[in-house]
Amino acid sequence: MLSFLIAEIPRLFTIYNVILLLKAALTTLSLSAVGCVIGLFFGFLLSIARLSHRPIFWPLKALALIYVEILRRVPFLITLMIFFFGAQVLGFNISALAIAFISTSVISTAFVAEIVRAGLRAVKPSQMEAAAVMNFSAWHSFWHVRLPQAWPLILPPVFGYFVLFIKDTALASQVGVLELTQAGKILNTKGFSASLVYGAVLILYFIISYPLARFGAYLERRLGASRHSRPRRAI
Amino acid sequence: MAHLDIRGLVARYNNATVLDGIDLSIERGEIVSLIGPSGSGKSTLLRVISGLLPPREGTVSLAGETINYADRRSLRRSRDKLAIVFQQYNLFGNMNVLRNVMVAPVTIQKRDKKTVEAEARALLDKVGLGDKLTSYPDELSGGQQQRVAIARALCLKPDILLLDEVTSALDPERVGEVLDTVKMLAADNMTLLIVSHEMGFVREVSHRVAFMADGKIQEMGPPAQIFGAPQQPRTQAFVSRILGH
Ligand SMILES: Nc1ncnc2c1ncn2[C@@H]1O[C@H](COP(=O)(O)OP(=O)(O)OP(=O)(O)O)[C@@H](O)[C@H]1O
Ligand SMILES: [Mg+2]
Numbered sequence: 001m002l003s004f005l006i007a008e009i010p011r012l013f014t015i016y017n018v019i020l021l022l023k024a025a026l027t028t029l030s031l032s033a034v035g036c037v038i039g040l041f042f043g044f045l046l047s048i049a050r051l052s053h054r055p056i057f058w059p060l061k062a063l064a065l066i067y068v069e070i071l072r073r074v075p076f077l078i079t080l081m082i083f084f085f086g087a088q089v090l091g092f093n094i095s096a097l098a099i100a101f102i103s104t105s106v107i108s109t110a111f112v113a114e115i116v117r118a119g120l121r122a123v124k125p126s127q128m129e130a131a132a133v134m135n136f137s138a139w140h141s142f143w144h145v146r147l148p149q150a151w152p153l154i155l156p157p158v159f160g161y162f163v164l165f166i167k168d169t170a171l172a173s174q175v176g177v178l179e180l181t182q183a184g185k186i187l188n189t190k191g192f193s194a195s196l197v198y199g200a201v202l203i204l205y206f207i208i209s210y211p212l213a214r215f216g217a218y219l220e221r222r223l224g225a226s227r228h229s230r231p232r233r234a235i
Numbered sequence: 236m237a238h239l240d241i242r243g244l245v246a247r248y249n250n251a252t253v254l255d256g257i258d259l260s261i262e263r264g265e266i267v268s269l270i271g272p273s274g275s276g277k278s279t280l281l282r283v284i285s286g287l288l289p290p291r292e293g294t295v296s297l298a299g300e301t302i303n304y305a306d307r308r309s310l311r312r313s314r315d316k317l318a319i320v321f322q323q324y325n326l327f328g329n330m331n332v333l334r335n336v337m338v339a340p341v342t343i344q345k346r347d348k349k350t351v352e353a354e355a356r357a358l359l360d361k362v363g364l365g366d367k368l369t370s371y372p373d374e375l376s377g378g379q380q381q382r383v384a385i386a387r388a389l390c391l392k393p394d395i396l397l398l399d400e401v402t403s404a405l406d407p408e409r410v411g412e413v414l415d416t417v418k419m420l421a422a423d424n425m426t427l428l429i430v431s432h433e434m435g436f437v438r439e440v441s442h443r444v445a446f447m448a449d450g451k452i453q454e455m456g457p458p459a460q461i462f463g464a465p466q467q468p469r470t471q472a473f474v475s476r477i478l479g480h
Contacts, residue, residue, distance in 0.1 A: 132286075132287065135339070
């Protein structure tokens with residue numbers, strides 16, 4: 001059995017198949033990365049809306065709350081399906097990959113928004129009071145005082161989420177996106193033995209995630225250990 | 236015309252009335268100290284003046300202009316003229332000592348960076364922190380943080396300086412230095428409102444002393460009166476307890 005598998009290795013790892021796997025791995029990685037970057041951007045907007053006290057923001061605040069609370073509780077697969085079939089029903093001609101990118105961004109936004117909000121809330125109000133008394137505008141206070149102190153609290157968990165989310169993007173194969181899991185399925189149906197193919201897929205997932213996880217742990221040590229936040233040096 | 240004029244000031248946290256009708260009038264260049272038991276509302280009064288807690292009733296006027304705390308422009312104008320040193324210092328944790336002192340003059344007041352830096356260095360030298368410019372607040376002792384906070388407030392060049400327990404974390408030697416700084420400010424005609432438990436300090440620097448209790452100013456007068464011949468029984472009790480007779 002083992003010798004059979006070993007004999008199959010050169011047949012599996014032809015240039016064509018290797019490129020297929022690597023491209024799929026890249027898709028997997030970018031699904032998570034794009035999701036998190038966009039999630040970080042909109043997550044910030046949502047949490048700023050949720051933290052503001054000004055009446056004009058109240059509708060936005062309610063919307064942000066509903067968005068975050070619902071989407072964090074819906075399985076990724078369901079979001080994906082809703083976007084996929086929703087686009088079909090509404091007659092949009094969008095590729096499955098685009099659907100996957102949109103879905104990952106929508107989901108990450110909800111999760112990252114929560115992380116960002118917690119980070120911003122953790123900055124002591126007296127810090128913002130000191131700024132206010134010195135006539136800092138809301139923007140100056142946010143940019144010079146609040147954000148630099150929240151950043152070290154936000155970045156490590158966002159990174160952790162990003163690494164975990166890599167696994168979840170496998171679900172994009174359900175709508176036909178050629179990511180790593182889907183590539184495994186394809187090679188498997190071409191007749192390569194499942195253990196070999198999925199072994200290779202497993203190793204690729206590990207190769208993607210592990211260095212990122214280590215880097216995240218490093219960030220956490222680095223930012224957490226420096227008791228004050230020195231964003232310019234730390235990041 | 237009084238430089239700082241407070242009339243009938245009432246302030247509450249939720250439903251607890253902390254300031255219950257404060258009247259206080261301070262002349263330009265005058266040094267007034269607030270003394271009183273813990274929880275009597277001294278810090279709260281400074282918070283109300285600086286616009287961190289809106290008053291429920293009464294008015295605060297600065298150089299003849301009544302501050303409208305609901306109006307951002309009015310509040311901004313008043314904050315341009317005053318600086319506060321908080322009881323908890325509230326230095327910015329993400330900035331080193333020099334940047335803590337420079338950030339508002341440069342970023343907010345838009346003063347020339349070189350000039351501000353020279354002033355900031357001079358001020359920090361004067362409070363004995365010339366060698367700590369690149370330290371972060373959590374690398375400093377309480378007394379050192381307090382002195383940075385004083386330098387930060389002075390670098391704003393306020394007309395009125397509010398000092399909350401500015402000597403509490405200082406050793407006696409440093410109290411002397413702060414005392415000298417305060418006297419020098421007085422000579423510059425800066426108006427000072429000081430909260431302190433350090434009676435020696437209060438007696439030496441103040442033109443007048445106000446004794447606060449139960450959200451009211453119970454008695455006010457020159458240090459000789461408050462410490463030597465207090466009129467009110469509550470003042471007598473407080474002063475004799477704190478002076479240890
Ligand atoms: N943020 C707050 N929320 C609710 N109550 C508060 C708050 N801050 C202060 N208080 C209450 O207001 C009262 C006055 O507090 P304040 O800090 O002004 O006293 P203080 O005279 O400065 O005391 P100390 O000498 O201990 O500094 C206290 O009873 C306190 O519990
Ligand atoms: Mg106090």
